[in-house]
Amino acid sequence: MLQILVWGGSFFLLAVMGDPIMRDTGWGSQWVYGALSLSLMVSALLAPLSSRLVARFGGRVQLACSGVIVAFGLLIVAASQTLPVFLLAWAIIGIGMAAGLYEALFATLGALYGERAGRAITGITLISGFATTLSWPLVALAIEHLGWRATCMGYALVLLLSTPLYLKVLPAGGRQHLGKCASAQGSPAVDRRQYLLLVWIFALGAIIMTAISVQLVAVLQGLGYSLAAAIGLASLLGPSQVASRVLQMIAGKRHPIWTALVSVLLVALGVLLVAFAPGATAAGLLLYGLGNGLRAIVRGLLPLVLMPASQYVALMGRMSRPSLIGQALTPLVGGYLMQQFGAMGVLGVLCCLAMVNVVLVGVVLRSLRRERF
Template identity: 50%
Template sequence: MSTATPAERPSALKIALLGVLQILSWGGSFYLLGVLADPIVADTGWPRQGVLAGASLGLLVAGLLAPLCGRLIARIGGGTVLASHGFFLSAGLWLMAVAPSLPVFLLAWALIGAGMAGGLYDALFTSLGATHGLAARPIIVGVTLISGFCTTLMWPLLAVLAHTLGWRLTCGAYGVVLLAIYPLYRYALVAPPAAAAAHHARGHGHPALAPSIYWPMTLLFALAAALMTCISIVLLTVLQARGHSLASAIALGALIGPAQVLCRIGDLVFKRQAPMATALLSSGLTAVGLLVVDFAPAWVAWGLVCYGAGNGLRAIVKSTLPLVVVNPADYAEVSGRMARPALIAQALAPLACGYLIAHLGSEAMIDLMATLAILAFSLCLWLAWVVARAARARELQ
């Protein structure tokens, strides 16, 4: 499958700026309640599960809107879509800051979810892929190297602000900061002039991608997203149930972050351009890592490093693998459609994890995650075979 005509590569300054903007967006949405949930519960008396449900609702809304964002990126360019998402995040944070009740608080998260659909990794990497084709890979890696420090930077900052200003003023002030997203994205992202014309020239039907490729790839991305979310929720619980102290569990969990960064640096250094091989490596490392965590407790540190390396490649795979099989003019729309199941899986994962741990225990939960990781690797092997067979068929035509 041909790739998009390469546009001018953004400068190192613009790549760094995109990484910083992602930190701001993730910090004001996906990772927000990691710090503010306790202050909100303490101040309002709302049920903790109800407060945490806000993040799930945001992800659900993001999943429902992801295909629309993909179509908009294809038609009007990623710069406009990415630049505009800050308005939704700001509106949601401002509504949250004045929310008098839990239903209004959840409505605020619906607005934040709309911003997440148009501004987090899925939208940005779709825009970069549609603009630069496979040449987007080093740009994406560069962005993730910077944005990977989101929690390292934003959680302490949010904690200080919440302690100093209170959670409501923190949300209001953050909403003001996010208004700066619009001009900065307009500067950092410029869509190719022919992007919209190419899309309209193809018409408005569903992009041509065989179901035998579309559905395994979509399910693979959804499984990977659900696994990442589940690990972030249950890892400390599993490790403590096995006898680790909280400090020891946190130290072991902290191995995942550096492993993710190192594997991305390795990808950038070696400049590999084989998305299918990267997908197999990512899903294989994830499966091996979780199997080690599950069945070899003495080697848990190495298992988490292996898992972290596999998960670190996940964002690269999700953004570049469709480029192997999708026409460039259809890439943005297909990516948007593929993003929906993954975001919905992330939205439902916390509820599923809580139910399974309560009824089956933490050991059954890690068994299930290892099984799902094996399933994802098997699915990736099947996908590699289907893609190779399709490529051979095109060569014979």
Template identity: 55%
Template sequence: MAVLAAPISRETGWSQQWIYGALSLAILVSGMLAPLSGRIIARTGGRAMLAASGGILALGLTLVGLSHTLWLFLLAWTIIGVGMAMGLYDALFATLGTLYGGTARRAITSITLISGFCTTLVWPFCALLIAWLGWRHACFAYAALLLISVFPAYLYSLPAGGGQTSGAARHKMSGKQAAIPRDLFWLLCAIFTLASVVMTAVSVQLITLLQSQGYTLAAALAISTVLGPCQVASRVVDMAFRRGHPVWTTLFSVGLVALGLVMLALFPQLALIGMLLYGAGNGLRAIVRGTLPLALVKPEEYAIIAGRMARPALIGQALTPLIGGWIFQHFGAQATLLLLCVLALLNVLLTLVLKSRMSPARAS
């Protein structure tokens, strides 16, 4: 959407608020469906659903390319939201955890390492397609790529079956006896949601926040480019220390994010260093989403728990651009940045509370 929004707005006359609102709608739909995806993965192993996600996303993108009215455009992104619930990080990590248990951590880390190059590769490729074919045919091209790549890739790489959660186990997790203590579950939800909110707000407003600190547009763009390499570098480091408990990775993640944002707010002349730290912490965030719950629950319970945890984080991610934009408009850049610092520091506190409440066996 970062590349598509401008050409869509120029041709259709729709405001970018509506265009980006369609993306928020997709994320919201994805969050509402995340628990259902978790239950399906627990029953079936997830292979078929992940493979089918390519077709659903392709259908949504095809409708985006055919959209000449706003209502069809919003419907298309609703369908894309369904595909996101079926095939993005949360569903993939839940499938790997269900199939491979504790040994899935290496695969999860490797996948996040590869996906760290996503914007570096996909944004220029998308811009090239738009310049060559126009934005509508670029959507059709992406849809075709999804159909010919995602479906066969999942069928080839993942084993059939694998669902391990019985009806009795699902009933147990839906009742009073949860797979993990209720306080740990809600602490994890809060930590993941705050991390998603901060990440989304920074992604949307970083350039403006840097400009408010006295940087030119060119300088702000240059500083923002360090985030991708830092995210990848932090994931490489995590691979070297993967034997440690994920709660330590979580603490490093939220701590680096908070330190980077505080440095940007209090010492704007050190913004580059602040963004290096923030980028490293945010890079670990994607790993933590998959590995921390996996260390706390049994593999057959993981998909259901991961699906439930994904819902508040995705809803928060969907609402952040709207709420963050309102705060920025009414209170200014500095107040927005200070609020992000408070949220990031709160996440450090919650992570410390989580570690203190975990049993020694769980935290080692």
């Protein structure tokens, strides 16, 4: 639930709040939605530092502080009367995102539990899959009755009261576990090839996810669907993402490379159906949602298995930077593609990226089969 609150007050907030802000202030959409790009870029730059802090001090306090930082940014958003102040507020929110979203949380769990962190990561991503399902309707209802500024202040208050619960939920420690791993394993070297493959796999997955999150409704309208139909189809993503994580928990323990392969195959098939089989758009979005739901689990589990345990925390921050930079640039590039080439142009690029990701996961799987399987 704490992750749902932080995600809902940062990454997902402008999807619901963007239009009310633009209507009230007169600021252009490129600036309002560009604020999220700024926030993601700040998060990308700070991600390695965030992981180093987790490695040095443990992540409990940092995760608790993340909600406080996001709340501070939301209070500035609520008070902003000029665009520079608004952008500053989202830069501050980006600091909170670096301190408290999945990368920092996965690093904290890895530091606390080592290879046993897999179950906790799967469970948390399962619950966090409801972030949009819960936050979007509640934020929209609050905006309708209170206005967007009061909604920001109310959301900030909720974060201030709730995120310090990380101090009670998570046990103290983490540094001790890392120290034992480092001494026991002698800090083995990172396989550079595997590391780069994982960086690209995660980056491409994050870019596809961001493009779908930001542009799906507009893309569906470009394919001929009405606004109501596009929103209805887009609503299929949340339940399908959660369903895939439930199935992952039921399926039991297996090497996460197989989860990664299923994830990228489902994403590719889903995007291809939306692009080239108009009658199967709903099925395509369900398949995409299933694959994207597994993607969040893969981000936490695959490095935990393939990378040295003693370096997992530091690597999570370094590996997340390209993904976050790609996410920051995606709304800008996606908007250009939509303007110049229409919905099919956006979908065509996403299909290519999804197929490349299938190939990259196949390369990792092939190398692992030679070494272990």
